[in-house]
Amino acid sequence: MSPRAADRATYLVALLIAALFLVPLSWLLSLSVRTPQEVYLGAARYLPEDPTLENFRLVLTDRSFGLHLWNSLKICALGGAGAVAAAIPAAYAFSRFSFRGRTGLMVAVLLVQMVSPLVVLIPLYRYMDALGMLDTHLGVIGVYVALGVPLSVWVLKSSFDRVPRSLEEAAEIDGCGRAETLVRITLPLAGPGVAAAFILNTMMGWSQFLVPFILLTDTGKVPISVAIFNFAGSTSASTTQLLAAACLVAILPALALFVAVQRLIVRAVSGGAVRG
Template sequence: MVSRGGILANVATYAAAVLIAAFFLVPLTWLVSLALRTPQEIFFGASRFIPENPTLDNFGQVLRDRGFLNYLWNALKLSGLGALGSVIVAAPAAYAFSRFDFRGRGVMMMAILAVQMVSGLVILIPLYRYMGWLGLLETHVGVIAIYIAIGLPITVWLLKTAFDGVPIVLEEAAAIDGYGHFETFLRITLPLASPGMASALILNMILNWSQFLVPFIMLSRDAQWPISVAIYNYAGSTTASTTHLLAAACLITILPAILAFLLLQRAIVSALTAGAIKG
């Protein structure tokens, strides 16, 4: 039987969850309302939350804009390559933390996690100068390199968890067959940890997709912008008569991340919890 204290705790938890959901859903529903309005209905404001004549023409108009499609492609390229780079670079480090017992391993893992807590604003100026010294300003290569660095801490932790879930007896059997550490890593561990690696890749792509500060500082040419920067600049020049197009563009921008998380949330959660209980 559940105690009264337990019931109250559950009620408080669900109430807090509802409040948090409402905090994020109210602006989203307002955005949907604006995106479905005709240019005439934009001027009704909050007095008509549900559009009288909802239309999808705004989405069609935005998607027919070649510039908008180029921004989407830039965002996909930057987020995808940044996520892939983070997984590739983090995998050997995560494997070493998972399989090798060396001095200072726990301290190094915590240090890696602490790096994740450092705000990008703290290192923005030296980072900008460093990328300029390398000649990587105004290039997608420079943005991707920063995405990789930003994603490394959380990716190392995710992949270590995935590697922890791979039975070590399989690697011991491979060693008996004459495999070295690197060959075992490539042929045994990586294939078995592929679900966790895929989840880390997806999570990194979602985080990179929403990146704004890095491309905003690194890129100044319109043709190189990802969609986050393009919408920011468009919003600064928009008028009331084009608010419906801006809302439609914003919805199109956030939908990939929302859909990816909703469709793949089970895989992402399993990657976060894999290896949490080891026999």
């Protein structure tokens, strides 16, 4: 196969993958701008004849929706930040220290990441009940931190590996201790990796459903994913357009956060390169 044909095949596969994700989103957008009457048409009409933004107005002016959105932002951001903070010492140790069984421990950390929360859901519920942390945001954040640490360790370890050890050695000669060197030298240079770990953990928490669904029972404390599920369970065809609008609005904060931090990563990589 010629290079040009290979490029065309690659673009074709990329377009097919993009269509796999964009077609459902476009259909959701179509439902979100319909009137209640046009919802009953279903798949018979893809483009509504009389599109309206009234559904988005109703969703955005609903005080309970804003509360659930804030719950998601708080839980996911704190969970992501906690996972990164907890993973930094372990990732730094894996990157800078040589000890017996280091490779095996790294593999073990990765294997923990592969364990689904569904497997430990019952003991997790009983554990949180014993600690008195059921129906609290702190309990959910703690679980998000535990779920995000393995991935964060791998991402941060790779970032620390790219920081030259000579800079840390120079800082130690100037009198900096190990912890001060980590905070003042290594972490700033590994900023893109720290940001990437935070993004991944926040996105993982944003898409999490089982943990908050099981641990939170107060409707005023649940995140947007659980709130939309509860609304979907009680909805009818006349409110499908509201559900579609709510789903789209719920996606926007995650996309905005990803785009904002992605720009930070690009600036850090291009402007913070280490020059020999």
